[in-house]
Amino acid sequence: MIKIFNIFSIIILFSIIGCSIFESETTDLEPIEGNILFTINFDSTEIVPSHAGFLLLMKTEKIYSCCNFEIKTFMTTNKNTINIKLRGIYFPDICATALGPARSRIPLNISNGEYELIFNYEENTDKYILSIDERNIDVTKVDTSFTVYKIFNNSF
Numbered sequence: 524m525i526k527i528f529n530i531f532s533i534i535i536l537f538s539i540i541g542c543s544i545f546e547s548e549t550t551d552l553e554p555i556e557g558n559i560l561f562t563i564n565f566d567s568t569e570i571v572p573s574h575a576g577f578l579l580l581m582k583t584e585k586i587y588s589c590c591n592f593e594i595k596t597f598m599t600t601n602k603n604t605i606n607i608k609l610r611g612i613y614f615p616d617i618c619a620t621a622l623g624p625a626r627s628r629i630p631l632n633i634s635n636g637e638y639e640l641i642f643n644y645e646e647n648t649d650k651y652i653l654s655i656d657e658r659n660i661d662v663t664k665v666d667t668s669f670t671v672y673k674i675f676n677n678s679f
Contacts, residue, residue, distance in 0.1 A: 554611060555669075559583060560584060565660070580627075581629075593627060594613075595613045596627055597610060604641065606641045609643065636654075644669060650666045652665060
């Protein structure tokens with residue numbers, strides 16, 4: 524009986540510790556201040572392992588004291604609609620002490636075609652039309668309030 528109690532106690536302890544690790548990334552988010560700059564690039568460098576396609580790259584206009592802060596997001600797709608929900612800025616426990624924006628890299632599993640690209644943050648919704656063909660990636664603004672499309676060089 525004591526062995527069962529000890530095993531049960533250990534399972535409960537690891538469950539609590541495990542849950543708190545995941546919670547800290549989702550509940551301890553700071554609000555986004557200022558605009559979010561984004562671009563869409565072809566992933567020719569395979570930044571994301573086993574992914575060949577397109578990347579949605581985002582960064583804040585605001586510069587933070589640590590260059591490893593992250594923009595936490597949640598992406599859903601439905602046919603030709605890509606919906607990006609921005610949740611906030613995550614400050615990890617370890618600070619890479621160099622100035623920089625908070626960033627996010629999202630692999631897009633899409634092919635040539637036209638897509639509605641929607642960004643949501645709190646009560647704000649920004650909309651774009653994303654058109655991709657063999658030679659071009661084109662982003663057309665429809666309605667925006669907190670995001671800005673930019674074409675960046677390799678410094679993104």
